[in-house]
Amino acid sequence: MSSLLEGLVFQKRDSLLHRLDPRVKLAYALAVMVMAGIHDSLPPLLAMLLAQLPLAAIGKVMRAWAKTLRGSLPLVLLIMGTNLLFTWLQGSPITIYVVERILALAIRFLVFVASFSIFTLTTSPDDLSLALEQMGIPYSFCFMFRAALRFTPVMVREARTTMDAQRARGLELDKGGPIDRARRYIPILIPLIVNAITRAWSMAEAMESRAWGATGKRTSLYVLRLRGRDYLALLATTFSLIMALYARFYFSFPYILPYIVSLL
Amino acid sequence: MPIIVEGVWYAYPNGVEALRGVDLTISDGDFVVIMGPNGAGKTTLVKTFNGLIRPTRGRVLVDGVDTREATVAELARKVGLVFQNPDHQLFCATVEEEIAFALRNFGFPEEEIARRVDWALRAFGLEEYRDVPPLVLSGGEKKRVALASILVWDPKYLVLDEPTLGQDYAQKEKLRKMVEGLLGERSVVIVTHDIEFVVDFRPRPKVVLMAEGKVLAQGKAEELLTDQELLSRASLVRPQVPEVLYRLREKGLDVRTDVLDPEEARDVIISSVVGR
Numbered sequence: 001m002s003s004l005l006e007g008l009v010f011q012k013r014d015s016l017l018h019r020l021d022p023r024v025k026l027a028y029a030l031a032v033m034v035m036a037g038i039h040d041s042l043p044p045l046l047a048m049l050l051a052q053l054p055l056a057a058i059g060k061v062m063r064a065w066a067k068t069l070r071g072s073l074p075l076v077l078l079i080m081g082t083n084l085l086f087t088w089l090q091g092s093p094i095t096i097y098v099v100e101r102i103l104a105l106a107i108r109f110l111v112f113v114a115s116f117s118i119f120t121l122t123t124s125p126d127d128l129s130l131a132l133e134q135m136g137i138p139y140s141f142c143f144m145f146r147a148a149l150r151f152t153p154v155m156v157r158e159a160r161t162t163m164d165a166q167r168a169r170g171l172e173l174d175k176g177g178p179i180d181r182a183r184r185y186i187p188i189l190i191p192l193i194v195n196a197i198t199r200a201w202s203m204a205e206a207m208e209s210r211a212w213g214a215t216g217k218r219t220s221l222y223v224l225r226l227r228g229r230d231y232l233a234l235l236a237t238t239f240s241l242i243m244a245l246y247a248r249f250y251f252s253f254p255y256i257l258p259y260i261v262s263l264l
Numbered sequence: 265m266p267i268i269v270e271g272v273w274y275a276y277p278n279g280v281e282a283l284r285g286v287d288l289t290i291s292d293g294d295f296v297v298i299m300g301p302n303g304a305g306k307t308t309l310v311k312t313f314n315g316l317i318r319p320t321r322g323r324v325l326v327d328g329v330d331t332r333e334a335t336v337a338e339l340a341r342k343v344g345l346v347f348q349n350p351d352h353q354l355f356c357a358t359v360e361e362e363i364a365f366a367l368r369n370f371g372f373p374e375e376e377i378a379r380r381v382d383w384a385l386r387a388f389g390l391e392e393y394r395d396v397p398p399l400v401l402s403g404g405e406k407k408r409v410a411l412a413s414i415l416v417w418d419p420k421y422l423v424l425d426e427p428t429l430g431q432d433y434a435q436k437e438k439l440r441k442m443v444e445g446l447l448g449e450r451s452v453v454i455v456t457h458d459i460e461f462v463v464d465f466r467p468r469p470k471v472v473l474m475a476e477g478k479v480l481a482q483g484k485a486e487e488l489l490t491d492q493e494l495l496s497r498a499s500l501v502r503p504q505v506p507e508v509l510y511r512l513r514e515k516g517l518d519v520r521t522d523v524l525d526p527e528e529a530r531d532v533i534i535s536s537v538v539g540r
Binding site for chain 2: 164167186187194195
């Protein structure tokens with residue numbers, strides 16, 4: 001789980017993806033989400049997943065990206081497991097076609113993670129906040145977003161310390177059944193939440209004492225402007241989106257799993 | 265039986281080497297103070313005592329048990345570790361429950377819990393706060409609740425991480441009296457930067473100076489805390505008493521400088537002046 005979070009943190013590099021306008025990258029991540037969302041068969045989803053691979057390479061974030069995908073494997077297994085369980089509970093037979101559909105769902109989730117992680121790995125929180133701001137989203141919301149990102153690692157560290165402090169008082173975190181185990185996290189969650197609220201209050205006070213929100217109209221030192229490469233990237237994204245939509249409505253994909261099995 | 269730290273190395277998952285070959289023994293009834301700059305590995309070291317951190321190399325034996333072969337809960341029964349910030353642990357609806365928390369985890373019988381909680385509330389002057397949520401207490405009171413919630417199970421080894429942080433002089437004084445009262449029956453280990461706090465202890469603790477994940481020196485407070493070279497390597501400021509003696513020496517007065525006690529310093533100065 002922590003490696004999944006780690007893979008979502010911005011990595012400073014010098015690459016084409018890092019230099020792209022953050023708005024374009026956001027559009028890309030959202031477009032992939034739509035593409036993966038409308039398709040439910042394995043071949044196109046697999047193709048989308050593979051298409052992320054060269055992008056991760058271009059962005060020079062291959063290692064962190066792969067780590068994110070690896071970190072999301074437990075969730076993928078959970079998705080597959082619950083789907084299989086409920087299919088079985090409904091009394092439907094579990095055929096190879098059902099398995100392929102479930103696999104497609106899991107791959108769809110991986111596509112979401114893969115494209116979003118490329119976005120977050122190559123876009124600094126500051127750039128992202130700037131993008132949101134210059135897209136007309138109120139500054140307080142952008143700031144909230146940025147602060148949330150900024151304080152995630154702090155919260156993770158705090159959670160670890162709290163766990164240590166409670167374990168030092170004899171709390172066993174990995175003992176007992178799932179409900180019992182969830183209950184054992186109460187001594188962790190309460191201090192964590194209380195501290196988060198306390199920190200938010202003191203941060204608000206610190207910000208107000210530095211005249212936060214004194215002027216309604218803010219200016220920016222950096223103004224985002226689309227360049228040639230941004231238009232190209234936007235064009236490619238739009239093209240892929242149209243292709244995906246076209247494929248969804250005018251093309252039906254075959255099941256590939258039976259074919260693969262027959263080959264073995 | 266002591267706590268024995270043998271050639272312990274520890275690297276955090278992010279690659280930072282916090283401990284680089286530490287050897288240390290905490291014997292029964294010992295009183296040890298661990299000092300050193302931020303990032304020296306002091307907190308990491310004390311976390312190896314109850315198994316919160318398992319060494320990547322070397323081993324830690326608590327009364328003969330390798331910490332890798334026991335759970336944190338089992339080790340915590342012997343090693344009570346009080347964390348720096350009470351806000352990381354206080355979560356119960358009342359001070360009473362907070363203090364009973366560990367006892368319930370360790371499976372003490374209910375009447376024993378009631379008896380021990382009563383003792384702890386009295387010992388730490390918290391009786392009036394029995395039914396108060398710990399979160400509304402002041403900083404110093406929270407520290408006392410945290411300390412009470414550990415001492416209530418009477419651990420054989422008591423470890424305090426930065427107990428004086430954010431405490432005023434009167435609170436420090438109280439804390440020192442309390443720790444002095446605990447000495448003898450238990451081993452007490454204190455992690456701190458606060459050199460004057462250490463110097464005022466009677467009896468004086470054994471001092472362990474750390475820097476960059478290693479033990480620089482260990483020995484008597486009088487020797488280590490008056491040694492300018494060691495102190496600067498451990499990023500500590502010389503205590504006031506030896507500081508005065510050093511300055512007198514600079515002015516040509518022939519005095520010993522390995523003195524921490526004000527009365528002793530007075531006698532040293534007088535005998536050096538009168539003796540001449």
